[in-house]
Amino acid sequence: MMLGTTLFRSTTARFVLLAFVLQFLVTGGVLVFVQEASQRALAAEQREAVGELRDELTAAWRGSGDEGLRQLIRARLEITHGAVAVILYAGPDGTPIAGNLDAWPTVIPPGTRWRTIDLYRVGSERPERMGVTAVSLPDGKRLLAGHVIESSLRLVRVNEEAGLGALVAALALTLLGALVIGRVLSSRIEAITQTAGAVGDGALAARVPVGGSGDAFDRLGLSINAMLERIEGLVSQLRMITDGLAHDLRSPVTRMKVLIERAAAETQDDNALAALERVAQEADTLLRMLSTALQISRAEAGIGRDRFSEIEVATLLEDLVEIYGPLAEDNGFVLDASSPPGLHATLHREFISQALGNLIENALKYAQGGSSIALSAREDGSQIILTVADDGPGIPPERRAEALRRFGRLDPSRHLAGSGLGLSLVEAAARLHGGDIRLGDNAPGLRVDLWISGSSHM
Template sequence: MKANRPKKGPLAIRKTLPSRRWFGFARSTIGRFVGLAFLCQFLVTGGVLLFVQQASQRTVVAADRQAVEDARDDLLALHRSGGTAALRAEIARRFRAIEGERAVLLLTDAAGRPISGNLGAWPAGLRADGRWQIMSLYRTGRDAPEPMGVIPVKLGDGGQLLTGMVVSNSLQLTRIYEEALTVAFVMSLVLALGIAIMLGRILARQVSDIAATANDVAVGALDRRVPTDGSGDAFDRLGQSINAMLERIDALVTQLRMMTDGLAHDLKSPVTRLISVVEQASAQTRDDTALDALEKVHHEAQTLRSMLTTALLISRTEAGFGGDRRRDTQVAELLRDVEEIYGPLVEDSGFALAVSAPDALVFPLHRELVSQSLANLVENALYYAEGGDRIELSAAIENGDLLIAVADNGPGIPAESRPAALRRFGRLDPARGRPGSGLGLSLEEAVARLHHGGVALADNGPGLKVLLTLRRS
């Protein structure tokens, strides 16, 4: 139906539609809520686990450091009381007592030569500044370096003392903590994402119920109401407020429809009687002037009766009457019936009527109302398409919807005037000098809404194209 539209293959659809859905979800309020909830959970969980990891690591390291500091203090006290000889003997004694344990000790003289300990030499570049440091060193009799936490200090006689401890077990325990906390962090992220999505779905379901009700009301189902659970929360109060508003709208629209329907129905009888009286008077009079006047009255009375009939039909269609009479219909056959009925009139008016629709096209619709709509559109084209010579009726399925188009190649309607043409009793002739009621397109719109669709006016280049979109639900 839509000209010059590039066709997309299945592969292009698969590539574009998911990304568009995700992009639309990311821009939606629900998407932003899910993202914010996940971010908050991420920051809180990440902060807590990071604190636990740092605290556990500090605790393990602090225990080793405290043990090394205690050993250093004992040895320094012994050196002050007994000198280097006593310190050397204490170091030897400790190694005999704790052989194979994690202790690291080294005593050197003022020239840096080792006196006692389990390190072969003083570590290069290590200053005896009393600071705790962790480095990899070789113990005597070991083939591989080991991570050690050491405290190097300078003695009063110029010698140096290195007190330390192998911290490989502590570092391994720290790595185990880190791995466990990393796994816990990943699991918490998955759980946080799941909770955020679940909350988003709950909110989306609440909003979707309101949106679905609004959509149903928009197509004429004024009896629909937003589901409420009586919980008294914000969504429940919103639903109750919307339902109260819909009750009021339903009452006002019902009164208006009853008034319109009653007025149109009550006026049809006197207008019909007026037409009958005029016809009888025309048959009885022989005065040409009187006959001309009666003919004008007869024409205006028929116009009035047609307006009342159309107004009554619009009112009943907008009220939903006939919605249960939609049946699967051969659309091509329906268009050919319109062509057969209006073909002679179209030819007499100097137009050619062309029909284009797939023979296998079947769609559920109210056949009589759609036929009346197409008939009105053909009559409008005959009346307003001055200078044109072609009227086209076409139908096609697009995205599951039925699109019926009635197009002509006349002067068309300017884009800025098309909204006025769709209004009820809308007339593009400000002086209303030309006959017409302004109800034709209103009927089309009412019929389209009965089929959950709408009416649009487009440029036919040249001319006007009226598009009826009919949906299954």
């Protein structure tokens, strides 16, 4: 049911169905028209032939009387050898006088213009389908003229069978043509979709392939490529400005911190020392923000992939527990880790460690009231999911997107120290590894899943 609904909602599938229906209707309509036209033409030809025979016999009676009509009947039956001609010259009561029928058909009154009927001819062992017409002569006698149309009916059946076969073949060819058209359209659209996906993953240099045909898809591709070039240029300029600004600010902030430390060492005033310590803390916070912003910018630019290496995931998590375990205990939490044995991944160890460390620090800072923080890893196809889960208050579903926004901080956390870049750094790390970050409900608490590509077992 779900598959059928998905296919029906697919624009390509609807287009293929529409093309198939239209082509089938056109082909079927042409075949039906040809068949009907052939049958009408054949029926008209039969009526015309029977009408000519009737007129010829009637003219013979008028010109030569009874004897002349008999002679013409014998001559016509001898010429055709009784193959198709049906003639009966009968008296007023229907008694046969000449012809190749034994009796006048009771269902054919004189004056019948055209009728098809099954009758026995003289010497025939089975009835035959005939098309006949009947007239009443001025002296009261009757004249019936007709043709056997068995062969015409066989031809009609052959035409119907041929039309049905052609319709089936047309159905198959039409479906094949519609599928080919849909496949061509899907491949062109898929190329655009893949380019958009690559750009969404940070590969701003990706472009839509252009075949040079100049069709609508080529024009669309050229327009998208021009837009992507513009976006790439603007993003590159923004990154250069951001990187340059962050890099340039680090030096004066560092000098300011050195001056604060010197001033703190030289002063004896307790109030001044307290003020200088607060300023030093703010300087440290600013330096961390600048360093984090630089890391995020470099990760988004793809810098760092040359430092990927294959590591054992369980060892990575155990190292994090060893580093952050004492800090967790000091804050009243139990930090543990679990991972399938033999699970390996190709990743930037330092960057992933820092991202997971940020998540642990966030849990220690914001999961007040909780008692445990769990690190875990699991495999999902070709991806590994690294999870940090706590049992604190968590984040409401409607505010999780806000928490992922750069410099985004939820209101209850604004009184705590921080820059709002922690989750942004985690997201940048995930994107560098071809994945993403997802916030979920740990029931209770927050679960943060870090999806990365490139899993393997050894």
